[in-house]
Amino acid sequence: MSRFGLPDGIQACLFDLDGVLTRTASVHRAAWRDVFDPLLVSAGQPPFTDEDYARFVDGKPRRDGVRDFLAARGITPAEGSPGDSPDADTVSGIASRKNVLLLKRLEEHGVQVFPGSVAYLRVVHGSGIPTAVVTSSANGAEVIRAAGIEHLIDQRVDGVVADREGLSGKPAPDTFLEAARRLGVEPAEAAVFEDARAGVAAGRAGGFGLVVGVDRGGQADALRESGADVVVDDLSQLLDSS
Ligand SMILES: O=P(O)(O)OC[C@H]1O[C@@H](O)[C@H](O)[C@@H](O)[C@@H]1O
Structure with missing residues (x-):
């Protein structure tokens, strides 16, 4: 692992929204x-x-x-x-x-954020690593705006985009693959951050370089079984490991 708990070669970060960045799951x-x-x-x-x-x-x-x-x-x-x-x-x-x-x-x-996730997003984005939110929610844009984190996100692939573009939802990898494409990286060059079993499975199915499971309570084993490479309770743990 090198910077921010990411393996060498990771050039973009793809975040789920509800339960990863915001307390909305x-x-x-x-x-x-x-x-x-x-x-x-x-x-x-x-x-x-x-x-x-x-x-x-x-x-x-x-x-x-x-x-x-x-x-x-x-x-x-x-x-x-x-x-x-x-x-x-x-x-x-x-x-x-x-x-x-x-x-x-x-x-x-209202919409509350996970402070550790916003700290991580800020550091990663500030270091020049492009970021995307990949959410099944058709309310993604509104939740991001209400959370005040728009300026930290370069691309958004949400439920509205998926419908418009005919992309299959998680656990299919298509929405994550579209986000990687928009950021100009290969799946192997992107890390996926997910709290949902279906989302972790999507990251695994897409061949992403790292799948981080975010355990918000009692899900660590299930996230590993779904394909997470590492499981953390809070994204700030990845900053500590850098
Ligand atoms: O109903 P929405 O806002 O389109 O969201 C769809 C799904 O979006 C996901 O992000 C949530 O994990 C699910 O719980 C939710 O059902």
Whole structure:
């Protein structure tokens, strides 16, 4: 390892957003719980758990999260279409409902950052290493703006960009590969920072030079099993190791 805990040859850093840079993974999880629990009650099933979130939803595009979690409980709603009302019990309607609840929670609580991550981002960016945010969230631009970290990010590949460009979401590597392409580096020259199992798997599948798992609580083994090269609790640990 050389500078910033990065192996020699790493020339760009690709950061997930929710749960890596901003404390918003828990806000997403709470909004998902708000939307899934009433459906589960109607189906006579136990409530949505943190493990359900980590296994089936975390890191994935919104509609994939709806489909994958409900399928795991044997529930297969109709797809519907992207314009479906938030009241509809289709995949698209449930996804819209989750977004309404997420935006309400974000408005009420604001967006907090992880200070260690912002310190790391600032040092890396300040040293001339290009940076990107790669998030499945269609709210990526707003969350970055609310966090006040726009000036530290050179490229953003979020859920809106992925939809527009027809990129498959995590755990497919496509959004990370697009970010590397935009920064002008090969995957082997880029490091991926992820807190979600699906995101770590995407980094591994893309052949990136380093996949850093960020464990925000009890996920270290699962992140390693998904393909993380190293696991840290906080990105500031990588500054200490330099
Ligand atoms: O609903 P959004 O804002 O488009 O976000 C989609 C997904 O984005 C990811 O960043 C989160 O880890 C998931 O929890 C979330 O569901």
